[in-house]
Amino acid sequence: MSKGVAFLEIEAKLEKFAETAEAVAGTTKKLEKVAIVGDYLQSLNDADLTRAARYFAGHQFAQNDSRTTNVGGSILSAALSEATGFSGDDLYPRYVRLGDAGEVAEEVIKAVKHNTPTITLAETESLISRLSETRGTKNKIALLSAVLHRATPLEAKYLVKLLAGDLRIGLRESLVEDAIARSFVQPLEKVSYANMLLGDIGYTAVRARAADLQDVGMRLFHPIKFMLATPAADLTDIARTMPDEFLVEDKFDGIRAQAHVSDGRVAIYSRTMDEITHRFPELVQPLLTLPTDVIIDGEVVPAKDDAILPFSGLQKRLGRKKVGTQLLIAIPVVLVAYDLLYANGRVLIDEPLSARREVLERLIPASGPLRLSIAKSFNDASQLDNEFDAARARGNEGLMIKSPASFYKPGRRGREWMKLKRAIATLDVVVTAVEVGHGKRRHLLSDYTFAVKRSVDDDELLNIGKAYSGLTDAELAELTEYFKQHTIQEFGHGRVRLVQPTVVIEVTFDRVQPSNRHKSGFALRFPRILRLRPDKLPTDIDTLDTVRKLVDPT
DNA sequence: GGTGTCTGCCCC
């Protein structure tokens, strides 16, 4: 409880949280959002401050808490149905119209109930916690519907949004940090640094209010955020951004990993700062043999000796509770180390990359299960074409280009690090089905399923992927009208439409994989739309044979 | 026991 502030001891209501969220959603101005959230947070006692800060950041639990509710659209809809008497068939068209499960909940609760606000943030926390403990879909539905039964429209709206995993009010964790910093008069950098290391925006808020952020420093086994790279458009983009001399490494297609080693203990963290050590047991021993305590940044890559294996193999080791011996033999992994954030009792992130690498290179061997990423110095971006091809020939994805002067900026995506990837090809395809979007795209048919044709003389269309990204809002709006007029058949109350196959688009992707997802027997990795091709007829599109030639060996 | 559906601050 906060010190000597008795009037704050009243239990916070979900209704008030929801009203505040509505006010945040009501403006697009960040400073206004931050002020609204900040004012509200100040009015809460410590326990509720913890909860509200988490919920505003869109989290059900603290980041360092690995629990999940395993509640999604299906359970939310069933619980809402049970609480209101509306059938799934009543709810579905509303979802299509409103594009947000929370808004559906608000609308139907308003229609059938006249509850007064009773739900507290404490109860909200307990509901979420019980949902994570409850086994069985039916039990989860019963638990949730009992709460929705006595909820006001606004309470239901934000309960559902929270459980759906996204508030959609134009507020992310970084703005919550900003609100905490401003309202408790602490430097923003200190707040976000503390949040990262504490792994809980809620506890961070409490510490910020108590002006107790000074001794939150980097510690082993508290992961820090990863520095990210900006995609390079082309080589001139690199040339104009990088200094005269820059470092170039292969870009590995694996899992980004941060390894902490100290005192006979090893922990490996993923980009979302979850501990993933148990999935890669073969890396523990090599890390333990290091002569000093370290925090290493690198990539877990599937590899047999020097040969890099495809990413698809590695996926079989993800999300697994136990990795069996067979899998360990079939898909061995190595940790390719490319940065060093801590060593010999010293924090290195505020030293230039060149200095960090110097220490790293003395520490890590060139080969074996723990190996060094080779960094070459270049002064001419035009030489990167060859280097790129060489990286691809080695089984890697492309190149990373880094300024040797760059400090390690946790959580930042700057231009001091760039990544170069290249699409292997593009395909001309025809749109066969469209779907409505969500949130602010709820009025648009924004999601396109597309097909190639079976062969040069067989026009049978075979779906191969889905994409939305790449088109502007204006193009989406225009296509929405067009597709409404060229719909063959509607499904799911207009959520999905089969359309006349007339719109040709050019799509790109990182690779083609065999898959059962689509009728073609293939799927695309990272599909995106390059442009509309009004100059092409549906009969001009690419064929399954073309696709086959692009398939990655797996 | 086999199969299909839903879920994940999943991983990319």
Place this chain on the structure above:
DNA sequence: ATTCTGC
């Protein structure tokens, strides 16, 4: 992951 948009 990628991409577009508003600030």
Place this chain on the structure above:
DNA sequence: GCAGAATGGGCAGACACC
């Protein structure tokens, strides 16, 4: 330049249902 929003595919695990 940054943050936010909305979107893709594949995988294992947990369940419901047969």
